[in-house]
């Protein structure tokens with residue numbers, strides 16, 4: 001990211017046919033998930049459990065809304081001292097693509113190398129604290145690539161946020177429906193929630209993820225290859241893991257995944273970068 005700033009004029013990297021397709025599919029999926037949520041609510045009312053869907057939707061909205069401010073309480077809003085090099089790169093990239101810059105927050109006690117984006121109500125990029133480079137140390141290519149992918153979520157902020165709020169509104173229905181005290185009601189409500197709302201929501205989540213990857217690819221400078229390489233390393237580590245771990249990491253059928261398969265993502269990320277050059 002740091003180097004991206006110093007190069008000459010760049011082609012637009014927030015516009016491509018594929019990125020437009022990702023946005024359209026994400027909105028279509030959200031509309032389908034929204035209609036599905038209404039249908040699940042109707043099922044709930046028919047079953048005299050009309051409170052279940054509104055309670056799930058409200059809880060998801062509240063948890064999302066307090067996540068940023070609550071996270072700040074726990075982890076501290078460490079800008080600008082915890083990740084200055086990354087924060088500067090993120091600020092510059094945000095200016096280039098015309099969005100408000102997210103704050104990079106290092107999260108302690110994170111068990112895996114992980115980066116995540118929160119786009120609403122505050123803009124954040126979360127990183128595992130142990131991967132943040134020390135002052136003066138260069139930012140590793142894979143980490144820069146991961147941060148650029150999270151920036152893709154901020155470029156697709158509306159799609160990312162609406163997918164989370166509408167696409168997952170009924171995610172707590174299987175838990176809350178236990179409170180109806182009837183196995184039949186629980187089964188009907190949970191089945192409707194998964195089939196009518198959660199599956200279309202996840203379909204949209206995968207299109208949002210494809211869009212964030214497409215932003216990485218369009219930006220270029222080798223970030224897409226860096227992300228693909230880190231996925232290849234993850235696959236390699238998984239293939240060496242004990243069989244039971246391997247299956248638990250890979251059992252999920254594609255329709256239940258939040259991300260497209262690594263194979264699909266790597267193939268797309270390794271197709272030509274928008275800007276040649278090295279990260």
Ligand SMILES: [Zn+2]
Pocket residue numbers: 149150153209212
């Ligand atoms: Zn993502």
